[in-house]
Amino acid sequence: MVKAPELLAPAGDLFRMKYAIAYGADAVYAGQPAFSLRSRENGFKNLDDLAEGVSYVHGKGKKFYLTSNVIPRNTKVEPFQKALLAALELKPDALIVADPGFVGWLRKVSSQTEVHLSVQANTTNYLTASFWRELGVRRIILSRELRLSEILEIKERNPDLELEVFVHGAVCMAMSGRCMLSNWVTHRDANQGACDNSCRMPYRLYANDGPQCADYREHQGDFFLQRTDRPELAPVALDEDTWGTYFMSSRDLCALDVVPELVAGGLDSFKIEGRTRSVYYLSQVVRAYRMAIDASVRALESGTPPEVPQESRRAMGFVDGRGFMPGFLRGPLPQNYESTHVAAESGCVCAQILDYDPANGSCRVNVKNAFSLGDELELMTPQGMVPCSVERLEDFRGGVAERLHPGTEGCVVLSGGAFTSCENLSLESAKFGFFVKRTTQKS
Numbered sequence: 001m002v003k004a005p006e007l008l009a010p011a012g013d014l015f016r017m018k019y020a021i022a023y024g025a026d027a028v029y030a031g032q033p034a035f036s037l038r039s040r041e042n043g044f045k046n047l048d049d050l051a052e053g054v055s056y057v058h059g060k061g062k063k064f065y066l067t068s069n070v071i072p073r074n075t076k077v078e079p080f081q082k083a084l085l086a087a088l089e090l091k092p093d094a095l096i097v098a099d100p101g102f103v104g105w106l107r108k109v110s111s112q113t114e115v116h117l118s119v120q121a122n123t124t125n126y127l128t129a130s131f132w133r134e135l136g137v138r139r140i141i142l143s144r145e146l147r148l149s150e151i152l153e154i155k156e157r158n159p160d161l162e163l164e165v166f167v168h169g170a171v172c173m174a175m176s177g178r179c180m181l182s183n184w185v186t187h188r189d190a191n192q193g194a195c196d197n198s199c200r201m202p203y204r205l206y207a208n209d210g211p212q213c214a215d216y217r218e219h220q221g222d223f224f225l226q227r228t229d230r231p232e233l234a235p236v237a238l239d240e241d242t243w244g245t246y247f248m249s250s251r252d253l254c255a256l257d258v259v260p261e262l263v264a265g266g267l268d269s270f271k272i273e274g275r276t277r278s279v280y281y282l283s284q285v286v287r288a289y290r291m292a293i294d295a296s297v298r299a300l301e302s303g304t305p306p307e308v309p310q311e312s313r314r315a316m317g318f319v320d321g322r323g324f325m326p327g328f329l330r331g332p333l334p335q336n337y338e339s340t341h342v343a344a345e346s347g348c349v350c351a352q353i354l355d356y357d358p359a360n361g362s363c364r365v366n367v368k369n370a371f372s373l374g375d376e377l378e379l380m381t382p383q384g385m386v387p388c389s390v391e392r393l394e395d396f397r398g399g400v401a402e403r404l405h406p407g408t409e410g411c412v413v414l415s416g417g418a419f420t421s422c423e424n425l426s427l428e429s430a431k432f433g434f435f436v437k438r439t440t441q442k443s
């Protein structure tokens with residue numbers, strides 16, 4: 001029997017959390033606004049929200065981890081302790097903590113509480129992992145800067161310690177949050193949860209060869225940087241497109257191809273980053289990894305070579321990003337700072353289902369991207385993705401429409417013939433559905 005790793009998804013708010021669970025996450029993580037590294041855009045505003053989240057997730061037989069991973073200064077110690085004691089009453093399945101002082105304190109005040117060591121603690125070797133295990137840490141979220149071989153060795157040398165690896169999402173251009181870029185550019189401290197993602201933002205180059213400081217002019221043509229002390233090094237191009245330069249913006253991590261090896265290596269939890277991403281993005285990404293993990297487990301159990309399902313790859317083709325890379329898992333230089341925005345390859349979401357009436361196959365939808373009668377659509381639900389044909393579109397007034405426009409509500413009536421392919425669609429599943437428009441096929 002092969003142990004299936006946990007699929008751990010971000011929960012930016014209660015709404016997103018429900019989609020993550022519906023699409024196959026085994027566990028979610030959510031933060032206390034003031035004490036996790038997502039102080040902005042955090043939908044869990046108070047203890048009541050967290051209590052509702054814990055209760056919902058436990059009701060589905062899944063796990064809820066509370067992220068409490070700021071690196072507190074003196075003035076934050078007491079408020080943080082108070083907040084943690086209150087949060088413990090909600091009985092989350094674990095606390096994700098980064099600060100060693102707080103790990104020690106939690107072991108004393110609540111020895112039963114499962115502690116997971118945050119990625120912010122930058123665990124990069126087996127000796128450090130053993131150190132934390134001896135202090136009572138149940139799980140370590142490994143540094144994102146590790147190669148696959150290093151991860152497997154840490155597991156081999158610490159078989160009884162749970163190890164969590166990031167498999168998907170945005171990454172820092174510095175060592176997982178140990179970065180002052182945001183503090184420098186916008187005075188927002190990354191280690192207090194206030195990073196403004198300075199490394200991922202566009203910049204525009206200006207030259208100044210006038211007599212005044214204010215004599216800036218926009219730089220024209222190519223621009224290169226070279227170290228003056230190392231003239232033998234090739235100049236580094238600062239590419240600039242119409243949107244500016246994204247010199248510091250890393251591609252996004254996508255470890256789909258590494259899933260079979262991580263499953264075979266006995267890793268315990270696969271983590272997806274992105275508490276602020278849309279429910280559509282979250283649903284596709286969770287779906288992709290759910291299928292990849294399940295396929296790997298099945299293959300290992302049957303002794304066949306594990307492969308990433310084509311449908312997992314296809315799901316990735318339906319989401320936008322900065323371009324994907326396997327991170328440091330496959331080698332030392334994974335990042336490509338020239339990449340800016342890469343649009344979804346296979347298609348886009350056109351509508352999110354709000355209500356579904358199985359009696360006549362009609363769905364009330366929130367339109368995300370314009371689509372027309374006659375477009376090739378697929379219905380995506382937690383049960384899978386099936387082609388569907390649309391009989392009728394209705395606009396928000398209930399009138400027959402040829403085309404629905406973003407930002408409005410409308411109604412999609414599926415035609416009977418195509419609808420038979422999703423005849424087993426449950427109401428519960430349809431509630432989390434999307435209509436997706438195919439463009440090109442990803443090979």
Ligand code: SF4
Binds near residue numbers: 173181182198
């Ligand atoms: S600025 Fe970029 S590298 Fe620095 S903490 Fe924020 S996301 Fe990470």
